[in-house]
Amino acid sequence: MTLARLFLILILACSGMLQAEESDRGDIRIIADEWPPITGSQLTRGGFSVQLAIEVLQALGYSVSIEFAPWKRIMRTSKRGEYDLITAMWKDESRESKFEFTKGYYNNKVVFVSLKDQSFQYRKASDLSDKRVGIVSSYAYPKAFLDTPAVTWDKSIDLNQSLKKVLGNRLDVAVGTEDVMRYEAQQLEGADRLYYDVSHPIEVRSLHMGVNRQYAQHEKLVKQLDQMIQAFKQSGRFDQIKKQHGLM
Known part of the structure:
Protein backbone atom coordinates (compact mmCIF):
# COMPACT_ATOMS: atom_id res chain seq x y z
CA MET A 1 0.00 0.00 0.00
CA THR A 2 1.40 3.41 -0.97
CA LEU A 3 1.74 6.22 1.55
CA ALA A 4 -0.81 8.23 -0.46
CA ARG A 5 -3.44 5.48 -0.16
CA LEU A 6 -2.69 4.99 3.55
CA PHE A 7 -3.11 8.72 4.12
CA LEU A 8 -6.39 8.64 2.17
CA ILE A 9 -7.73 5.87 4.42
CA LEU A 10 -6.79 7.88 7.51
CA ILE A 11 -8.58 10.95 6.12
CA LEU A 12 -11.69 8.90 5.37
CA ALA A 13 -11.69 7.38 8.83
CA CYS A 14 -11.34 10.75 10.53
CA SER A 15 -14.09 12.32 8.42
CA GLY A 16 -16.54 9.47 8.99
CA MET A 17 -16.57 8.55 5.29
CA LEU A 18 -14.82 5.20 5.59
CA GLN A 19 -18.08 3.47 6.43
CA ALA A 20 -19.33 4.34 2.95
CA GLU A 21 -16.77 1.94 1.51
CA GLU A 22 -18.27 -0.99 3.41
CA SER A 23 -21.67 -0.96 1.77
CA ASP A 24 -22.82 -0.60 -1.83
CA ARG A 25 -24.77 2.62 -2.25
CA GLY A 26 -25.97 1.62 -5.69
CA ASP A 27 -24.87 2.18 -9.25
CA ILE A 28 -23.85 5.53 -10.69
CA ARG A 29 -23.99 5.75 -14.47
CA ILE A 30 -21.25 8.08 -15.63
CA ILE A 31 -20.80 9.41 -19.13
CA ALA A 32 -18.01 11.21 -20.96
CA ASP A 33 -17.10 12.37 -24.43
CA GLU A 34 -13.86 12.16 -26.41
CA TRP A 35 -11.69 14.94 -24.96
CA PRO A 36 -8.19 13.51 -24.48
CA PRO A 37 -6.26 13.56 -22.21
CA ILE A 38 -9.16 14.59 -19.95
CA THR A 39 -11.57 11.89 -21.16
CA GLY A 40 -11.49 9.30 -23.93
CA SER A 41 -12.59 5.75 -24.66
CA GLN A 42 -9.14 4.80 -26.00
CA LEU A 43 -7.20 6.32 -23.10
CA THR A 44 -5.80 4.43 -20.14
CA ARG A 45 -8.64 4.09 -17.62
CA GLY A 46 -10.73 6.50 -19.68
CA GLY A 47 -8.54 9.55 -19.15
CA PHE A 48 -7.83 11.78 -16.17
CA SER A 49 -11.38 12.81 -15.24
CA VAL A 50 -12.94 9.39 -15.82
CA GLN A 51 -10.34 7.65 -13.67
CA LEU A 52 -10.79 10.29 -10.96
CA ALA A 53 -14.59 9.97 -11.01
CA ILE A 54 -14.51 6.17 -10.86
CA GLU A 55 -12.03 6.04 -7.98
CA VAL A 56 -13.87 8.75 -6.03
CA LEU A 57 -17.25 7.06 -6.47
CA GLN A 58 -15.87 3.65 -5.54
CA ALA A 59 -14.27 5.13 -2.44
CA LEU A 60 -17.72 6.47 -1.53
CA GLY A 61 -19.19 2.98 -1.83
CA TYR A 62 -20.89 3.27 -5.21
CA SER A 63 -20.61 0.83 -8.08
CA VAL A 64 -19.95 2.50 -11.41
CA SER A 65 -20.82 1.98 -15.07
CA ILE A 66 -19.26 4.07 -17.82
CA GLU A 67 -20.36 5.09 -21.31
CA PHE A 68 -18.70 7.31 -23.90
CA ALA A 69 -20.84 9.36 -26.28
CA PRO A 70 -20.64 12.47 -28.49
CA TRP A 71 -21.07 15.69 -26.52
CA LYS A 72 -24.19 16.75 -28.42
CA ARG A 73 -25.91 13.50 -27.51
CA ILE A 74 -24.87 13.88 -23.87
CA MET A 75 -26.47 17.32 -23.73
CA ARG A 76 -29.55 16.28 -25.72
CA THR A 77 -30.39 13.28 -23.53
CA SER A 78 -29.77 14.84 -20.12
CA LYS A 79 -33.49 15.10 -19.27
CA ARG A 80 -34.17 11.47 -20.11
CA GLY A 81 -32.28 10.28 -17.06
CA GLU A 82 -30.08 7.94 -19.09
CA TYR A 83 -26.99 8.85 -17.04
CA ASP A 84 -26.26 10.28 -13.62
CA LEU A 85 -22.93 12.06 -13.87
CA ILE A 86 -20.73 13.79 -16.43
CA THR A 87 -17.10 13.47 -15.40
CA ALA A 88 -15.77 16.69 -16.94
CA MET A 89 -17.58 19.84 -17.98
CA TRP A 90 -17.43 23.60 -17.74
CA LYS A 91 -20.01 25.40 -15.66
CA ASP A 92 -22.25 28.04 -17.22
CA GLU A 93 -25.74 29.40 -16.62
CA SER A 94 -27.34 27.49 -19.48
CA ARG A 95 -26.33 24.18 -17.88
CA GLU A 96 -27.27 24.90 -14.26
CA SER A 97 -30.93 24.00 -14.77
CA LYS A 98 -29.90 20.48 -15.84
CA PHE A 99 -26.91 19.76 -13.62
CA GLU A 100 -25.73 20.16 -10.04
CA PHE A 101 -22.03 20.97 -10.21
CA THR A 102 -19.19 19.95 -7.96
CA LYS A 103 -16.60 22.51 -6.98
CA GLY A 104 -13.95 23.01 -9.63
CA TYR A 105 -11.29 20.33 -9.30
CA TYR A 106 -8.92 21.26 -12.15
CA ASN A 107 -8.24 24.36 -14.24
CA VAL A 204 -8.94 29.94 -17.24
CA ARG A 205 -11.95 27.67 -16.77
CA SER A 206 -12.47 25.39 -13.81
CA LEU A 207 -13.43 21.81 -14.61
CA HIS A 208 -16.38 20.28 -12.75
CA MET A 209 -18.26 17.04 -12.48
CA GLY A 210 -21.93 17.54 -13.28
CA VAL A 211 -24.60 15.45 -11.57
CA ASN A 212 -27.81 15.14 -13.57
CA ARG A 213 -30.70 16.79 -11.69
CA GLN A 214 -32.80 13.80 -12.76
CA TYR A 215 -30.78 11.80 -10.22
CA ALA A 216 -32.91 11.80 -7.07
CA GLN A 217 -30.12 12.63 -4.61
CA HIS A 218 -28.10 14.97 -6.79
CA GLU A 219 -27.38 17.52 -4.05
CA LYS A 220 -26.21 14.84 -1.62
CA LEU A 221 -24.01 13.20 -4.24
CA VAL A 222 -22.33 16.50 -5.13
CA LYS A 223 -21.45 17.10 -1.46
CA GLN A 224 -20.02 13.61 -1.21
CA LEU A 225 -17.97 14.10 -4.37
CA ASP A 226 -16.58 17.43 -3.17
CA GLN A 227 -15.52 15.91 0.15
CA MET A 228 -13.91 12.88 -1.43
CA ILE A 229 -12.08 14.84 -4.14
CA GLN A 230 -10.65 17.04 -1.39
CA ALA A 231 -9.56 13.89 0.46
CA PHE A 232 -7.85 12.66 -2.71
CA LYS A 233 -5.99 15.98 -2.98
CA GLN A 234 -4.88 15.87 0.64
CA SER A 235 -3.65 12.29 0.32
CA GLY A 236 -1.70 12.93 -2.87
CA ARG A 237 -3.82 10.51 -4.88
CA PHE A 238 -5.23 13.34 -7.03
CA ASP A 239 -1.74 14.36 -8.18
CA GLN A 240 -0.85 10.73 -8.85
CA ILE A 241 -3.79 10.44 -11.25
CA LYS A 242 -2.86 13.71 -12.96
CA LYS A 243 0.69 12.50 -13.45
CA GLN A 244 -0.51 9.21 -14.95
CA HIS A 245 -2.24 11.20 -17.69
CA GLY A 246 0.60 13.65 -18.38
CA LEU A 247 -1.01 16.63 -16.64
CA MET A 248 1.91 17.40 -14.32
Whole structure:
Protein backbone atom coordinates (compact mmCIF):
# COMPACT_ATOMS: atom_id res chain seq x y z
CA MET A 1 0.00 0.00 0.00
CA THR A 2 1.40 3.41 -0.97
CA LEU A 3 1.74 6.22 1.55
CA ALA A 4 -0.81 8.23 -0.46
CA ARG A 5 -3.44 5.48 -0.16
CA LEU A 6 -2.69 4.99 3.55
CA PHE A 7 -3.11 8.72 4.12
CA LEU A 8 -6.39 8.64 2.17
CA ILE A 9 -7.73 5.87 4.42
CA LEU A 10 -6.79 7.88 7.51
CA ILE A 11 -8.58 10.95 6.12
CA LEU A 12 -11.69 8.90 5.37
CA ALA A 13 -11.69 7.38 8.83
CA CYS A 14 -11.34 10.75 10.53
CA SER A 15 -14.09 12.32 8.42
CA GLY A 16 -16.54 9.47 8.99
CA MET A 17 -16.57 8.55 5.29
CA LEU A 18 -14.82 5.20 5.59
CA GLN A 19 -18.08 3.47 6.43
CA ALA A 20 -19.33 4.34 2.95
CA GLU A 21 -16.77 1.94 1.51
CA GLU A 22 -18.27 -0.99 3.41
CA SER A 23 -21.67 -0.96 1.77
CA ASP A 24 -22.82 -0.60 -1.83
CA ARG A 25 -24.77 2.62 -2.25
CA GLY A 26 -25.97 1.62 -5.69
CA ASP A 27 -24.87 2.18 -9.25
CA ILE A 28 -23.85 5.53 -10.69
CA ARG A 29 -23.99 5.75 -14.47
CA ILE A 30 -21.25 8.08 -15.63
CA ILE A 31 -20.80 9.41 -19.13
CA ALA A 32 -18.01 11.21 -20.96
CA ASP A 33 -17.10 12.37 -24.43
CA GLU A 34 -13.86 12.16 -26.41
CA TRP A 35 -11.69 14.94 -24.96
CA PRO A 36 -8.19 13.51 -24.48
CA PRO A 37 -6.26 13.56 -22.21
CA ILE A 38 -9.16 14.59 -19.95
CA THR A 39 -11.57 11.89 -21.16
CA GLY A 40 -11.49 9.30 -23.93
CA SER A 41 -12.59 5.75 -24.66
CA GLN A 42 -9.14 4.80 -26.00
CA LEU A 43 -7.20 6.32 -23.10
CA THR A 44 -5.80 4.43 -20.14
CA ARG A 45 -8.64 4.09 -17.62
CA GLY A 46 -10.73 6.50 -19.68
CA GLY A 47 -8.54 9.55 -19.15
CA PHE A 48 -7.83 11.78 -16.17
CA SER A 49 -11.38 12.81 -15.24
CA VAL A 50 -12.94 9.39 -15.82
CA GLN A 51 -10.34 7.65 -13.67
CA LEU A 52 -10.79 10.29 -10.96
CA ALA A 53 -14.59 9.97 -11.01
CA ILE A 54 -14.51 6.17 -10.86
CA GLU A 55 -12.03 6.04 -7.98
CA VAL A 56 -13.87 8.75 -6.03
CA LEU A 57 -17.25 7.06 -6.47
CA GLN A 58 -15.87 3.65 -5.54
CA ALA A 59 -14.27 5.13 -2.44
CA LEU A 60 -17.72 6.47 -1.53
CA GLY A 61 -19.19 2.98 -1.83
CA TYR A 62 -20.89 3.27 -5.21
CA SER A 63 -20.61 0.83 -8.08
CA VAL A 64 -19.95 2.50 -11.41
CA SER A 65 -20.82 1.98 -15.07
CA ILE A 66 -19.26 4.07 -17.82
CA GLU A 67 -20.36 5.09 -21.31
CA PHE A 68 -18.70 7.31 -23.90
CA ALA A 69 -20.84 9.36 -26.28
CA PRO A 70 -20.64 12.47 -28.49
CA TRP A 71 -21.07 15.69 -26.52
CA LYS A 72 -24.19 16.75 -28.42
CA ARG A 73 -25.91 13.50 -27.51
CA ILE A 74 -24.87 13.88 -23.87
CA MET A 75 -26.47 17.32 -23.73
CA ARG A 76 -29.55 16.28 -25.72
CA THR A 77 -30.39 13.28 -23.53
CA SER A 78 -29.77 14.84 -20.12
CA LYS A 79 -33.49 15.10 -19.27
CA ARG A 80 -34.17 11.47 -20.11
CA GLY A 81 -32.28 10.28 -17.06
CA GLU A 82 -30.08 7.94 -19.09
CA TYR A 83 -26.99 8.85 -17.04
CA ASP A 84 -26.26 10.28 -13.62
CA LEU A 85 -22.93 12.06 -13.87
CA ILE A 86 -20.73 13.79 -16.43
CA THR A 87 -17.10 13.47 -15.40
CA ALA A 88 -15.77 16.69 -16.94
CA MET A 89 -17.58 19.84 -17.98
CA TRP A 90 -17.43 23.60 -17.74
CA LYS A 91 -20.01 25.40 -15.66
CA ASP A 92 -22.25 28.04 -17.22
CA GLU A 93 -25.74 29.40 -16.62
CA SER A 94 -27.34 27.49 -19.48
CA ARG A 95 -26.33 24.18 -17.88
CA GLU A 96 -27.27 24.90 -14.26
CA SER A 97 -30.93 24.00 -14.77
CA LYS A 98 -29.90 20.48 -15.84
CA PHE A 99 -26.91 19.76 -13.62
CA GLU A 100 -25.73 20.16 -10.04
CA PHE A 101 -22.03 20.97 -10.21
CA THR A 102 -19.19 19.95 -7.96
CA LYS A 103 -16.60 22.51 -6.98
CA GLY A 104 -13.95 23.01 -9.63
CA TYR A 105 -11.29 20.33 -9.30
CA TYR A 106 -8.92 21.26 -12.15
CA ASN A 107 -8.24 24.36 -14.24
CA ASN A 108 -8.30 24.48 -18.04
CA LYS A 109 -6.30 27.27 -19.67
CA VAL A 110 -7.98 28.34 -22.92
CA VAL A 111 -5.34 29.65 -25.33
CA PHE A 112 -4.64 30.47 -28.95
CA VAL A 113 -2.39 28.41 -31.19
CA SER A 114 -0.92 29.60 -34.48
CA LEU A 115 2.07 28.79 -36.65
CA LYS A 116 5.45 29.73 -35.19
CA ASP A 117 6.26 32.00 -38.13
CA GLN A 118 3.25 34.09 -37.08
CA SER A 119 3.49 33.60 -33.28
CA PHE A 120 0.11 35.20 -32.66
CA GLN A 121 -0.27 36.76 -29.20
CA TYR A 122 -3.66 37.81 -27.91
CA ARG A 123 -3.90 40.94 -25.80
CA LYS A 124 -7.19 42.55 -26.81
CA ALA A 125 -10.25 41.69 -28.88
CA SER A 126 -9.20 43.85 -31.82
CA ASP A 127 -6.14 41.60 -32.29
CA LEU A 128 -8.54 39.11 -33.89
CA SER A 129 -9.86 41.52 -36.50
CA ASP A 130 -9.90 40.06 -40.03
CA LYS A 131 -8.57 36.73 -38.79
CA ARG A 132 -9.88 33.23 -39.44
CA VAL A 133 -10.36 31.75 -35.98
CA GLY A 134 -11.04 28.08 -35.34
CA ILE A 135 -13.39 27.12 -32.52
CA VAL A 136 -14.96 23.84 -31.42
CA SER A 137 -18.74 23.59 -31.67
CA SER A 138 -19.17 21.88 -28.28
CA TYR A 139 -17.09 24.39 -26.28
CA ALA A 140 -18.78 26.96 -24.04
CA TYR A 141 -16.73 29.97 -25.09
CA PRO A 142 -17.35 33.34 -23.36
CA LYS A 143 -20.12 35.30 -25.08
CA ALA A 144 -17.99 38.45 -25.14
CA PHE A 145 -15.31 36.53 -27.03
CA LEU A 146 -17.76 35.21 -29.63
CA ASP A 147 -19.17 38.72 -30.06
CA THR A 148 -15.79 40.04 -31.23
CA PRO A 149 -16.45 41.93 -34.50
CA ALA A 150 -14.72 41.42 -37.87
CA VAL A 151 -13.77 37.82 -37.15
CA THR A 152 -14.36 34.85 -39.44
CA TRP A 153 -15.34 32.01 -37.12
CA ASP A 154 -14.70 28.48 -38.29
CA LYS A 155 -16.43 25.72 -36.30
CA SER A 156 -14.91 22.24 -36.08
CA ILE A 157 -16.10 19.09 -34.36
CA ASP A 158 -12.89 18.88 -32.30
CA LEU A 159 -9.50 20.50 -31.77
CA ASN A 160 -7.75 17.92 -33.92
CA GLN A 161 -9.66 19.26 -36.92
CA SER A 162 -8.90 22.88 -36.00
CA LEU A 163 -5.18 22.19 -35.61
CA LYS A 164 -5.04 20.50 -39.01
CA LYS A 165 -6.56 23.63 -40.53
CA VAL A 166 -3.94 25.82 -38.82
CA LEU A 167 -1.14 23.59 -40.12
CA GLY A 168 -2.70 23.73 -43.59
CA ASN A 169 -2.94 27.55 -43.50
CA ARG A 170 -6.74 27.37 -43.67
CA LEU A 171 -6.97 29.13 -40.30
CA ASP A 172 -4.90 31.92 -38.78
CA VAL A 173 -5.42 30.70 -35.21
CA ALA A 174 -7.33 28.09 -33.26
CA VAL A 175 -8.50 28.45 -29.70
CA GLY A 176 -9.05 25.71 -27.15
CA THR A 177 -7.83 24.04 -23.99
CA GLU A 178 -4.04 23.96 -23.84
CA ASP A 179 -3.80 20.41 -22.43
CA VAL A 180 -6.09 19.03 -25.11
CA MET A 181 -4.44 20.88 -27.99
CA ARG A 182 -0.97 19.70 -26.98
CA TYR A 183 -2.24 16.13 -26.74
CA GLU A 184 -3.96 16.26 -30.12
CA ALA A 185 -0.94 17.89 -31.76
CA GLN A 186 1.27 14.92 -30.86
CA GLN A 187 -0.59 12.91 -33.48
CA LEU A 188 -0.15 15.46 -36.29
CA GLU A 189 2.66 15.86 -38.77
CA GLY A 190 4.26 19.27 -38.40
CA ALA A 191 3.23 19.73 -34.77
CA ASP A 192 6.62 21.34 -34.04
CA ARG A 193 5.48 24.28 -36.21
CA LEU A 194 2.75 25.24 -33.73
CA TYR A 195 3.02 28.15 -31.32
CA TYR A 196 0.96 28.19 -28.10
CA ASP A 197 0.22 31.61 -26.64
CA VAL A 198 0.12 30.38 -23.03
CA SER A 199 0.99 33.81 -21.60
CA HIS A 200 -2.28 35.36 -22.79
CA PRO A 201 -5.16 32.92 -22.21
CA ILE A 202 -8.61 34.21 -23.04
CA GLU A 203 -9.72 32.61 -19.78
CA VAL A 204 -8.94 29.94 -17.24
CA ARG A 205 -11.95 27.67 -16.77
CA SER A 206 -12.47 25.39 -13.81
CA LEU A 207 -13.43 21.81 -14.61
CA HIS A 208 -16.38 20.28 -12.75
CA MET A 209 -18.26 17.04 -12.48
CA GLY A 210 -21.93 17.54 -13.28
CA VAL A 211 -24.60 15.45 -11.57
CA ASN A 212 -27.81 15.14 -13.57
CA ARG A 213 -30.70 16.79 -11.69
CA GLN A 214 -32.80 13.80 -12.76
CA TYR A 215 -30.78 11.80 -10.22
CA ALA A 216 -32.91 11.80 -7.07
CA GLN A 217 -30.12 12.63 -4.61
CA HIS A 218 -28.10 14.97 -6.79
CA GLU A 219 -27.38 17.52 -4.05
CA LYS A 220 -26.21 14.84 -1.62
CA LEU A 221 -24.01 13.20 -4.24
CA VAL A 222 -22.33 16.50 -5.13
CA LYS A 223 -21.45 17.10 -1.46
CA GLN A 224 -20.02 13.61 -1.21
CA LEU A 225 -17.97 14.10 -4.37
CA ASP A 226 -16.58 17.43 -3.17
CA GLN A 227 -15.52 15.91 0.15
CA MET A 228 -13.91 12.88 -1.43
CA ILE A 229 -12.08 14.84 -4.14
CA GLN A 230 -10.65 17.04 -1.39
CA ALA A 231 -9.56 13.89 0.46
CA PHE A 232 -7.85 12.66 -2.71
CA LYS A 233 -5.99 15.98 -2.98
CA GLN A 234 -4.88 15.87 0.64
CA SER A 235 -3.65 12.29 0.32
CA GLY A 236 -1.70 12.93 -2.87
CA ARG A 237 -3.82 10.51 -4.88
CA PHE A 238 -5.23 13.34 -7.03
CA ASP A 239 -1.74 14.36 -8.18
CA GLN A 240 -0.85 10.73 -8.85
CA ILE A 241 -3.79 10.44 -11.25
CA LYS A 242 -2.86 13.71 -12.96
CA LYS A 243 0.69 12.50 -13.45
CA GLN A 244 -0.51 9.21 -14.95
CA HIS A 245 -2.24 11.20 -17.69
CA GLY A 246 0.60 13.65 -18.38
CA LEU A 247 -1.01 16.63 -16.64
CA MET A 248 1.91 17.40 -14.32
